Amino acid sequence: MATNWSANPRCPAHLRAEVEARALSFPPAFLNEPANGEVFENVDLCRERLQGFAFTQGFAIVQTSGSMTQKHPRFYFQCIHHGRKTQNNRDLEEHIERDENGKITTHRKQEATSINARDCPYHLWLSYKQVGRRGSGQYGLVLGIKNNAYNHAMAVNPLVYSEHRKSLPARQAIVELSKSLRSAYVSYSAARRVLEQAGFPLDRKSYYNLCQRPISVEKDEFAALVVALEDAGFVFDCRMEEEIDENDKVIDTQLQQIWFAYPDQI
């Protein structure tokens, strides 16, 4: 675990603790500038290390190409701001696509891309090659530095990048919970109440996109919710209200309130 890293003095005060906890959870080596010749067991470990370093600096990396199925596997990593800068509005217009009714379909996406596009030259690669002594017959993924310069200021808060937000432990727990809710056929409206309490509202479309399985109308939504919470390891309690007819028979049960927490939080 890293022991001496502090957030930028201008990092928003309410995020400071979360940012520092994340950086301090990295192996200390993540804080060093990536260097030629670092060897990795797999691409995921390399990505984690590069993203960790980027987090501590205030930028984010993206993998721009590469696959282990290539004959000579080679992966490229660039700064999230690598894209070609959009010079003027006319360039942006050229990227706008419209459907047959003339409705703009990709305008927003292009704008989002252009915000990140700053022609940043930061560029590293990872190639699969022989490591150790010549003729050792041992292969590994070796890091190479093509260009380690940036052309922009670093963010004072790394969490401005979704690449870093989604790697936060709390966020990952919530994504797992959402997936469980989704696979247990809990409807969006029921899941939203749970996710909002956890501070991670998720829009309807993202929720339904979590799994490929078709959604069905689930009669026993509440039972499914309980199963999903249990599966995800949450501790929870529910307040139910029963409607009773004149013969003391329960004719309807409604979930009024649900409380839950991750065991670590209590």
Ligand SMILES: [Zn+2]
């Ligand atoms: Zn950059």
